[in-house]
Amino acid sequence: MSRREANTKGRCVTLHMVSSLDGFIAKKDNTVAWLDSPGSVYEAGVSISEEEAATFVKAIDCYVLGSRTYEHALELGWPYGDTPAVVVTGRKLPPTRKSVEFYSGDLKTLVEVQLAQRYRNIWLVGGAMLSQRFLSLGLVDEIKLTIAPVLLGEGLRLFGGSLTEERWNLKNVVAYKNGFVELSYQSWL
Numbered sequence: 001m002s003r004r005e006a007n008t009k010g011r012c013v014t015l016h017m018v019s020s021l022d023g024f025i026a027k028k029d030n031t032v033a034w035l036d037s038p039g040s041v042y043e044a045g046v047s048i049s050e051e052e053a054a055t056f057v058k059a060i061d062c063y064v065l066g067s068r069t070y071e072h073a074l075e076l077g078w079p080y081g082d083t084p085a086v087v088v089t090g091r092k093l094p095p096t097r098k099s100v101e102f103y104s105g106d107l108k109t110l111v112e113v114q115l116a117q118r119y120r121n122i123w124l125v126g127g128a129m130l131s132q133r134f135l136s137l138g139l140v141d142e143i144k145l146t147i148a149p150v151l152l153g154e155g156l157r158l159f160g161g162s163l164t165e166e167r168w169n170l171k172n173v174v175a176y177k178n179g180f181v182e183l184s185y186q187s188w189l
């Protein structure tokens with residue numbers, strides 16, 4: 001099934017990540033202060049209210065994440081509320097929250113059979129390893145990449161070099177007052 005056919009059937013997988021200007025999604029020491037807003041720095045930018053953000057998040061049916069992202073999210077404070085979340089892992093991890101289920105196996109089956117039957121708006125929220133697997137299998141319909149106004153110099157690369165050339169269609173750009181820029185792309189396929 002092509003991504004366009006999948007879309008006509010209703011499901012959409014959005015890869016959402018925040019990257020530094022130089023393409024890193026995590027620092028070596030895993031600290032996240034670089035993700036904090038530097039304050040209002042870009043006058044022409046927009047800002048969104050908490051209500052708008054909450055409405056947006058409410059429309060997400062399901063999150064998918066790799067086990068390392070899951071473990072880090074638990075350490076930092078679970079950010080996905082009670083929205084269903086699927087953690088991809090080959091390990092037997094202890095259950096932590098009712099909304100979380102673990103998956104091990106073929107990723108195409110996960111998306112095209114298991115998730116597509118239950119959810120429409122599916123968000124893949126990292127990390128780099130799982131995102132690259134999804135992209136190389138053609139399982140991502142949209143990419144939402146938020147660029148933070150910071151150079152990190154080193155860390156974990158979002159697109160670590162395992163991908164092949166593929167064009168994406170720019171759908172939207174939003175520049176925020178805090179200097180972050182969100183780029184939205186749709187698959188051509």
Ligand SMILES: NC(=O)c1ccc[n+]([C@@H]2O[C@H](COP(=O)([O-])OP(=O)(O)OC[C@H]3O[C@@H](n4cnc5c(N)ncnc54)[C@H](OP(=O)(O)O)[C@@H]3O)[C@@H](O)[C@H]2O)c1
Binds near residue numbers: 018030130131
């Ligand atoms: N800036 C951002 O927007 C952002 C977003 C998300 C995460 N992050 C950061 O990224 C880091 C984690 O990323 P990561 O690339 O190291 O790891 P990851 O993608 O979160 O998780 C990798 C793990 O997922 C499991 N996995 C991946 N593909 C699989 C498959 N096909 N079948 C079964 N299991 C599979 C494996 O788990 P097992 O080893 O358990 O088998 C693998 O070790 C963290 O520091 C996190 O905070 C940043």
